[in-house]
Amino acid sequence: xxxxxxxxxxxxxxxxxxxxxxxxxxxxxxxxxxxxxxxxxxxxxxxxxxxxxxxxxxxxxxxxxxxxxxxxxxxxxxxxxxxxxxxxxxxxxxxxxxxxxxxxxxxxxxxxxxxxxxxxxxxxxxxxxxxxxxxxxxxxxxxxxxxxxxxxxxxxxxxxxxxxxxxxxxxxxxxxxxxxxxxxxxxxxxxxxxxxxxxxxxxxxxxxxxxxxxxxxxxxxxxxxxxxx
Ligand code: FPP
Numbered sequence: 001x002x003x004x005x006x007x008x009x010x011x012x013x014x015x016x017x018x019x020x021x022x023x024x025x026x027x028x029x030x031x032x033x034x035x036x037x038x039x040x041x042x043x044x045x046x047x048x049x050x051x052x053x054x055x056x057x058x059x060x061x062x063x064x065x066x067x068x069x070x071x072x073x074x075x076x077x078x079x080x081x082x083x084x085x086x087x088x089x090x091x092x093x094x095x096x097x098x099x100x101x102x103x104x105x106x107x108x109x110x111x112x113x114x115x116x117x118x119x120x121x122x123x124x125x126x127x128x129x130x131x132x133x134x135x136x137x138x139x140x141x142x143x144x145x146x147x148x149x150x151x152x153x154x155x156x157x158x159x160x161x162x163x164x165x166x167x168x169x170x171x172x173x174x175x176x177x178x179x180x181x182x183x184x185x186x187x188x189x190x191x192x193x194x195x196x197x198x199x200x201x202x203x204x205x206x207x208x209x210x211x212x213x214x215x216x217x218x219x220x221x222x223x224x225x226x227x228x229x
Contacts, residue, residue, distance in 0.1 A: 004219050009045065010055040010171045010187055010194070013038070015178030015202030022202075028073045033204035035081050039088055044208035046092040046126040048215075053127040053168055057186050059100070061135035078132070079109050082116045089116070093125035099165040100134030127167060136188030139165055166190055173218050175211075177203045193225050 013034055020030030038056055045054045058078065064071060082096075089096050096116045103110070113132075143163035147155055161169035171187055171194040179200045183191065197214050199206070 007052045008168045012057045012176040013203040019202040019204040055129040058130045093123045095123040095127045096120045097129045100132040135185045
């Protein structure tokens, strides 16, 4: 059996709150630790021979429903993270990209996102994507409206794929941490033929070693794409 080639990896990072509660810490400590894990996983992916993109679900369109203080903390953490990570991106030749409706964020955060995207535009070992104020249905709706505004009357799948925010149209492997087995409005179009992997590990405990094991498992899976290969 041929090994599956993994190009586009997507991760739903879940369990920061439970990780913190288990330690008697505030939820914000879980998010801080979670941000550290993003760096380790990005460095691993940048060195991986076949991975081209990694897309992390960092803030969903539904996450605004969280307590105001937690949302504010996540926004500040994101800003701090991008500031600190610029060095990691450059050192590892990683291109940064944001998807989602970032216009809802503060001007300062929007500027930081733009600056990071521009500074890393030419890097090509890996594209590291953060889904921010992102929802899969909103992304598809936006793509369709863009195509209608361009004058298209009848759409093909290829039209929609090309109007999405992601630089790819297919995720190969979707991982969700913390034992929850839901898709939560993530990359709905792109996961049509993705392999899913659910791990009990809480996101702040996730490691590059575990990712390596999951990838080896993925490589042995027989993806048939609806055929009988
Ligand atoms: C879910 O944990 C996690 C999120 C809200 C998204 C991921 C966020 C981070 C890793 C924080 C930092 C991100 C960046 C980019 C700086 P949860 O709070 O839902 O956990 P729970 O289900 O155990 O409550």
